[in-house]
Amino acid sequence: MPPSTTMEAPMCLIENNPGEQLRVNQEALEVLQSIQQPVVVVAIVGLYRTGKSYLMNKLAGRKKGFSLGATIQAETMGIWMWCVPHPEKPDHTLVLLDTEGLGDVEKSNIENDSWIFALSILLSSSLVYNSMGTIDQFALEKLQYVTELTKRIKVKSATTKTSEGEEEASSDEFLRFFPAFIWTVRDFTLKLMLNGCSISSDEYLENALRRKKGHPEKLDLAKKCIRQYFPSRKCFVFDRPAASRDLEELEDLSEKMLSPNFVVQAHRFRQFIYECAEAKVIQGGYVVTGTLLGHLAVTYVDAISSGSIPCIENAVVALAQIENTAAVHNGLTRYEAEIEKCLKLPTEAVEELLELHAQCEKEAIKVFMARAFKDDNHEYQKELGNQLQVKLLDLCSRNEQASSDRCQAVLMELFQDMEEKLGKGIYSVAGGYQQFLDDQKEKVDQYHLVPGKGLKASKALQDFLKSKEAAAQSILQADRTLTDKQKEIEVERVRAEASARETELHKQMKDEAVQRAKQQEQSYREHEKQLMDKMEVDRKTLLAEHEMVMKRKLKEQKRLQEEGFQQEVSKLNLQIKRLQEQVKQQQQQRGGSRGGKSCVIQ
Structure with a gap:
């Protein structure tokens, strides 16, 4: 992250002012969008006054930063952001999002709690849910925000309907796009024991999420949604950090004054986040930078403010337009940089120029492919191809002009003394014509020996000699040593030589046209090759995504069978079969479809 964008303290990214709509803070947005690196985004949510900010300060490696407060009133309003260099992932930025506490009875707009929760999910790659005491019925009931997610977030712009007219569950889609879920339990005083055996904190969470028939529907629904929506789950439990009398000064306490268990637990939590929290990605496994995260924040907040439901698919499409336009620009910039670095005009042959263009074009396509995504109709790749062809034409024109x-300059310098002789009439004497021819031949021979003239050498000489034909004819006719017959023969000889040079020029132009046609075919093949490579990578990413979802579904199916929810098992069977078909289709599409040339650059 450039020094100019290093954040010494958090800033409010999404403001939640009383009586107003949520809105993005422009100053914070500019900071976020200045970050070109991939971002690991960790958001924390939970009830107010549960110590969320303290944990986030720990992740930032600072004692102070996010406001802790020491009263019963909530301190954080909206979503606050702190961007710091990632401690263990080079060239990554750790973006910490601290959210206002949920369930604050003093809020003027309780509705925004649900939107803050939804935005935390939409923006993060890891979501930390912070609660106090234990994971019990009360804690699960406070997670009603999870049960409302289908009302707050849409994955696709068009909704599939079941035969009963209800919206089809989007759990498999949520699994693809939702962040990792981390439950942190603060002031935990119980022993991690189950049926007389020690268990891990992860096992404690999974046991708490076990569903039982006859349990209250609201409680069961929260468990069901957590299990269905989040691709991975993790749990950390924390002792009380310090004695009650010291909690008001918690951020000023040295580590020695903290509970030893809490210090160990906080270190374990911090290391897990540093080592295991992934960079934010969107559909197709495309890695999100700070710039793109800023665009996502604006897109989602604008949707909420307009009364719409944020749609992941629409946001991805909007991002694709921004990124693909930038990808074209980056590709062209790389092409120009490579050309200027290697180019020396004029070139002696068109093949030399075309070969250089091909090398630079390859680099340009590589840069484009690295950034472009969801260019389903190859619209932006076509644009890149067309722009590169325009640049090639301009390059050829510059090369020809440089050669000309x-x-x-060479011709003017070589023929300068002949021009002076012509001006003084030195050749207008008996035997002057032969002297003219001898001098001209000497100059032409010298011209051929001059290096670095480029591919227009023959054409320039032809045009120059043609411009001197009138003067040569005048000298020829004035030379009394030649008979009329000799003069006629000489005229024919000059015409024949001019015709031969013209024929040679036409052949050269034809050869150049053939070379350019080969270049276009090579250009297409390079576009196609890199497109096929990218499609194969995308196919493997999608296949891995399908397999991840199917693995989660199979795991959930097994748990539901153990818990006796047979009707839901049957529904899962249908979803698993559909996923298996998708996996099979992806496996059969190895290498992709090459299609026609028109899909790339024509």
Whole structure:
């Protein structure tokens, strides 16, 4: 992260002012969008006054930063952001999002609690849910925000309907896009024991999420949603950090004054986040930078403010337009940089220029492919291809002009003394024509020996000699040593030589046209090759995504069978079969479809 964007303290990213709509803070947005690195986004949510900010300060490696407060009133309003260099992932930025406490009875707009929770999910790659005491019925009931997610977030712009007219459950889609879920339990005083055996904190969470028939529907629904929506789950339990009398000064306490168990637990939590929390990705496994995260924040908040439901698919499409436009620009910029680094005009042959263009074009396509995503109709790749062809034409034009300028300078210098003789009439004497021819031949021979004239050498010489034909004819006719017959023969000889040079020029132009046609075919093949490579990577990413969802579904199916929810097992069977078909289709599409040339650059 450039020094100019290093944040010494948190800033409010999404403001939640009383009586107003949620809105993005422009100053914080500019900071976020200045970050070109991939971002690991960790958001924390939970009831107010549960110590969320203290944990986030720990992740930032600071004692102070996010406001803790020491009263019963909530301190954090909206969503606050702190961007710091990632401690263990080079060239990554750790983006910490601290949210206002849920369930604050003093709020003027309780409705925004649900939107804050939804935004935390939409923006983060790891979501920390912070609660106090134990994971019990009360804690689960406070997670009603999870049960409302289908009302707050849409995965696709068009909703699939079941035969009964109800919206089909989006759990498999949520699994693809939702962050990792981490439950942190604060002031935990129980022993991690189950049926007389020690268990891990993860096992404690999974046992708490076990569903039992006859339990209250609201409680069961919260468990069901957590299990269905989140691709991975983790749990950390924490002792009380310090004695009650010291809690008001918690951020000023040295580590020695904290509970030893809490210090160990906080270190374990911090290391897990540093080592295991992944960079934020969107559909297709595309890694999100700070710039893109800023665009996502604006897109989602604008949707909420307009009364719409934030849609992941729409946000991805909007991001794709921004990124693909930038990808074209980056590709062209790389092309120009490579050309200027290697180019030396004029070139002696068109093949040399076309070969250089091909090398630079390959680099440009590589840069484009690295950034572009969801270019389903190859619209942006076509644009890149067309722009590169325009640049090639401009390059050829510059090369020809440089060659012409060089040749003109050489010809003017070589023929300067002949021009002076013509001006003084030195050749307008008996035997002057032969002297003219001898001098001209000497100059032409010298011209051929001059290096670096480029591919317009023959054309420039032809045009120059043609411009001197009138003067040569005048000298020929004035030379009394030649008979009329000799003069006629000489005229024919000059015409024949000019015709031969013209024929050679036409052949050269034809050869150049053939070379350019080969270049276009090579250009297409390079576009196609890199497109196929990218499609194969995308196919493998999608296959891995399908397999991840199917693995989670199979695991959930097994748990539901153990818990006796046979009707839900049957529904899961249908979803698993559908996923298995998708996996099979992806496996059969190895290598992708090559399609026609028109899909790339024509």
